Structure formats: structure tokens, C-alpha cells
Amino acid sequence: xxxxxxxxxxxxxxxxxxxxxxxxxxxxxxxxxxxxxxxxxxxxxxxxxxxxxxxxxxxxxxxxxxxxxxxxxxxxxxxxxxxxxxxxxxxxxxxxxxxxxxxxxxxxxxxxxxxxxxxxxxxxxxxxxxxxxxxxxxxxxxxxxxxxxxxxxxxxxxxxxxxxxxxxxxxxxxxxxxxxxxxxxxxx
Numbered sequence: 001x002x003x004x005x006x007x008x009x010x011x012x013x014x015x016x017x018x019x020x021x022x023x024x025x026x027x028x029x030x031x032x033x034x035x036x037x038x039x040x041x042x043x044x045x046x047x048x049x050x051x052x053x054x055x056x057x058x059x060x061x062x063x064x065x066x067x068x069x070x071x072x073x074x075x076x077x078x079x080x081x082x083x084x085x086x087x088x089x090x091x092x093x094x095x096x097x098x099x100x101x102x103x104x105x106x107x108x109x110x111x112x113x114x115x116x117x118x119x120x121x122x123x124x125x126x127x128x129x130x131x132x133x134x135x136x137x138x139x140x141x142x143x144x145x146x147x148x149x150x151x152x153x154x155x156x157x158x159x160x161x162x163x164x165x166x167x168x169x170x171x172x173x174x175x176x177x178x179x180x181x182x183x184x185x186x187x188x
Contacts, residue, residue, distance in 0.1 A: 004061040004062075005061065006059050006060065006061055006066065006120075006121075006122055006125060007059070007060045007061075008057050008058070008059055008060075008125050008126065008129045009057065009058050009060055010055070010056070010057050010129070011056040011057065011058060013049040013050065013054055013056075015056075016045075016046075016049050016054075016056040016070065017046045017049050019058070019065070020042045020045050020046050021038075021042055022065060023045065023058070023065070023068045024038055024041045024042050024045060025038075026065065026066075026067065026068055026112050026113075026114055027041070027068070027110060027112045028041075029114060029115055030112040030113060030114065030115055030118075031112070045070075045110075048070065048072060048109055049070075051072035051073070051075065051078075052072060052073045052075065053072045053073030053106065053134075053135055053136070054070070054071075054072040055070065055071060055072065055106075055130055055134070056068070056069070056070035056130075057069050057070070057126055057129045057130050058126075059113070059117075059122045059125060059126055061117075066113060066114045066117045066122055067111075067112060067113035067114065067117065067122045067123065067126050068110065068111075068112055068126070069108065069110060069111040069112075069123075069126035069127060069129075069130045070109055070110055070130070071106055071107050071108040071109045071110075071130060071134075071139075071141075072106070072107060072109065073105070073106055073107070073135065073136060074102065074104075074105040074106065074107050074136070074140065076102075078107075080107060080109075080142070080171075081102065081107075083169075083171050083172060084102070084140070084142075084165075084166065084169075084180055085102055087166045087169040087180070088102075088165070088166055091166060093166075098165065100137075101137075101138045101140070101165070101182060104136050104137040104138060105136050105137070105138040105139065105140045105182070106131065106134040106135070106136040106138070106139050106140070106185065107139075107140055107141070108127065108130065108131075108139055108140070108141035109141075111123055111126055111127055111130075111141070111153075113126070118152055119152055123152070123153075123156050124156055124159070124160065127156070127160060128160075128187060131185060131186070131187050132186075132187070133186070134185055134186070136185055137184065137185055138182050138183065138184055138185060139162075139182060139183055139185055140165065140180060140181070140182045141157070141162070141180070141181055141182075142169075142171075142178045142179065142180050142181075143157065143178065143179055143181065144176050144177070144178055144179075145167070145168055145176070145177040145178060145179050154179075157181050160183065160187065161183045161187070161188075162181035162182060162183045163181065163182065163183065164179065164180075164181060165180040165181060165182040166179070166180040167179050167180075
């Protein structure tokens with residue numbers, strides 16, 4: 001893909017919901033997933049847009065959407081929060097080392113860029129804008145583990161100052177190990 005001007009645009013929850021089918025298509029292409037769960041994924045993403053502190057951004061080249069990122073404030077009632085808390089408790093880490101984070105964090109739920117546009121700074125721009133003035137003290141995200149952190153996602157997260165919170169955690173219902181990464185906010 002040749003060099004193009006990218007614009008980051010914040011979406012309201014209704015705009016995000018309307019665009020969900022297209023945004024989930026980007027997610028499926030970026031992750032290499034089949035489309036057999038597309039309807040369920042769209043429903044889940046739309047449901048996420050109703051959570052406290054929801055924020056979403058897209059990357060545009062003209063009127064073509066090249067990437068999406070969204071998240072919301074962490075909530076103890078949410079599945080992801082309960083899974084991360086369980087993983088941290090079972091890891092043997094001292095509660096005082098993670099309880100403050102779990103009380104006040106912004107969950108980066110998804111960050112995806114069209115495969116042909118990856119490696120051009122779009123993911124960095126999406127995360128930076130997503131977290132701008134995020135109403136929390138920390139940002140947390142999960143990403144699939146890869147050998148020696150050898151992929152663009154890990155490189156991006158490390159360059160933005162994300163560090164290990166929990167490694168090699170298998171979420172309920174998923175056999176793949178994940179890394180939970182976090183950093184204090186605001187971004188510098």
C-alpha cells in the first residue's frame with residue numbers, strides 16, 4: 001500500500017454500532033478469523049458500546065476505513081475483568097500489586113488495522129487517540145502470546161510503554177495463551 005494521509009476520527013456509540021459490520025470485517029481480516037461468528041461478534045461489539053466510558057476511533061484514508069480501536073472503563077461485573085482478576089490471584093502476585101490497577105483502568109478491547117495497511121503507524125495513532133484523556137489511571141489490554149513477542153502488535157505495545165501484568169493466561173473457553181499488558185495513564 002502506498003503512502004496515504006490518515007485521519008483518526010472519534011465515533012459516537014450510535015455511529016460505532018452502525019459501522020459494526022464493516023469494523024468486524026476488518027477485525028476478522030486482521031486476525032485471520034473465519035466469518036462463521038460474524039453475527040455474534042457484531043452483537044458483542046454493539047453491546048460493548050453501551051459500557052461506561054466507551055470510546056471508539058477509526059483510521060480513515062479519505063472515506064475508506066483502515067483501522068478501528070475501542071474500549072471502555074473496566075468493570076468488576078464484566079467477564080474480562082473477572083478473568084484477569086482470577087489469573088492475577090492464581091499467579092501468586094501480591095494483591096497490592098494489582099488491586100489498584102483493577103479499580104481504575106480503561107480496557108482497550110480491540111485494536112485492528114487492515115492487513116495491507118499494517119506497519120505504517122496506524123495502530124499507534126489509534127491507541128494514542130483512544131487513550132487521550134481516558135478517564136482512568138491505567139490502560140489494560142490482552143494480546144495472544146507469540147514466540148519471543150515477534151509480531152507488530154507486541155512491538156507497538158512495548159513502544160507505547162505497556163509492560164507485563166500477566167503472561168500466558170488462557171481465558172475460559174480459549175486454549176490460546178494471552179499476555180495481559182498495562183501502563184499508567186496518561187500517555188506521555
